[in-house]
Amino acid sequence: MKSNDWLHGFRHSSPYINAHRGRTVVLTIPGDAIEHGNFINIIHDIALLSSLGVRLVVAFGARPQIQARLDGAGVESSFAKGLRITPQEHLGMVMEAIGGLRAYLESHLSMGLVNSPMHNARIRVSGGNYVAAKPVGVLDGIDFGHTGKVRRVDVAGIEKLLELGHIVLLPPMGYSPTGDAFNLSYEDVGSQVAAALQAEKLMVFIDDPGLQEEDGSLIRELSARQASERLASGAVTGHDADLLRAACDACVKGVRRAHIISYVDDGALLKELFTRDGAGTLVSGDHYEQFRQARVEDIGGILELIQPLEEQGILVRRSREMLETEIDRFVVAERDGTIVGCAALYSYPEEGAGELSCFAVDPNYRRAGRGDEILAMVEKLARGQGIQKLFVLTTQTEHWFRERGFQPSTVQALPGPKLASYNTQRNSKVFFKPL
Structure with missing residues (x-):
């Protein structure tokens, strides 16, 4: 020592x-x-x-x-x-x-x-x-x-x-x-x-x-x-x-x-x-560990969690200002006052679809079922909003989502507003899951 x-x-x-x-x-x-x-x-x-x-x-x-x-x-x-x-x-x-x-x-x-x-x-x-x-x-x-x-x-x-x-x-x-x-x-x-x-x-x-x-x-x-x-x-x-x-x-x-x-x-x-x-x-x-809707006071913890993944190009960059306006879309996993996981749900009601986005779990707390718990909470929220199918864009976690019922799809299958903002340089793969 x-x-x-x-x-x-x-x-x-x-x-x-x-x-x-x-x-x-x-x-x-x-x-x-x-x-x-x-x-x-x-x-x-x-x-x-x-x-x-x-x-x-x-x-x-x-x-x-x-x-x-x-x-x-x-x-x-x-x-x-x-x-x-x-x-x-x-x-x-x-x-x-x-x-x-x-x-x-x-x-x-x-x-x-x-x-x-x-x-x-x-x-x-x-x-x-x-x-x-x-x-x-x-x-x-x-x-x-x-x-x-x-x-x-x-x-x-x-x-x-x-x-x-x-x-x-x-x-x-x-x-x-x-x-x-x-x-x-x-x-x-x-x-x-x-x-x-x-x-x-x-x-x-x-x-x-x-x-x-x-x-x-x-x-x-x-x-x-x-x-x-x-x-x-x-x-x-x-x-x-x-x-x-x-x-x-x-x-x-x-x-x-x-x-x-x-x-x-x-x-x-x-x-x-x-x-x-x-x-x-x-x-x-x-x-001891809670899976809940995010609050404004969670923004600092979410930023700390997603910043390394943004730097690696796994997640799209989000500013503090963006998080402040969209915090009601997020769910978090909190362990002893620390945010160790998060995800966001964006709704496209006209297509009956929802996007699972900004999905992250602290590397020190993976392989303990937290990702599944967060996904289950997002799916429950989606069903409550009348969403019939969930989609996700990913560059590196294809197999994790496929193992949980997401099926490969095409960029053209995305809802109109999401298709218009699709980043061709990231070349993310698209997966859908019926709810």
Whole structure:
């Protein structure tokens, strides 16, 4: 790192610092992460987030610690449907393992050594019976004993602690009105608590950089709908499926964004929160990225997007003045306040035709379906205006349009006004698509 690289990054993180201050973020940390060598750095990052005014809830798991406790007692543990079966005789050892891990986390969050990032942090950690649970019961003839699932979250109680600036620590345990204790899935606790609090974010830690494709490449982002489709198709299996299901469920219930990040990668939590593209896999609701009608305040972003394509001769040049008069013809894709895609629709009502024009997607955000989303929005607008066919002039993206139903045509097939202004020097190819 150059001597001033940190300064550039720090300055550019300020919008994200402002955006997250006072927001509720739920961290879902597995027991494997707590045993990993990078966990001390996660503790430091949690302390930093708390210092920046982020309201934090930490839901932690204890599966390896519970297993070690049972193994130490010479007790065999069994699983079904991805859950540990917890008979009455195992419950005491499960509670011992979870209680010990909770004390371990509290001690690490209490550090304040002069030569450490925790100096003067003065973090207050609180927990309690904020999660009511119910038994899983008997499934397919299997009695899960004291294995349970979340029944209710004490939102008011947690909110009071967050208002006081406390980090709320939630173990994978829940309690019933009958006084029974239940061993819970930590990802279920994290997801349900995030949804109940209407948290801004749910952060889910795994050992990989995020969810991966079959070829090992990182899946950068999924909508809640796309995540559900992957789960239904069996494209994601095992514990990754449980985590993705928890993230998707939280988004469906009102959590704005869920992030699946690595507990192995030093600084992954900060990268995900304080940089535009993050470090892992984002599962988003409807508000993270918007496809909408353009507004006057979008003109600067549109110009920045299309200027490189104009310089390459891919798009016809448009002045700011032209955009100001035609902005109501444009639709945009907005990601975190940045315009990453746009298109315009010009209507020729006498011929029942519409032109798809100024179609652009930021190179850094291609191959994620944005072009298809923009095209779908333009087609919907065209149908609403009574347009029966859509045409496009292109010099370099012929195959993309052909793959989406556009058919080659001739220049003479263009509507009269468009034919009169056709630039023969550009020699653009003409494609039509019936709507």
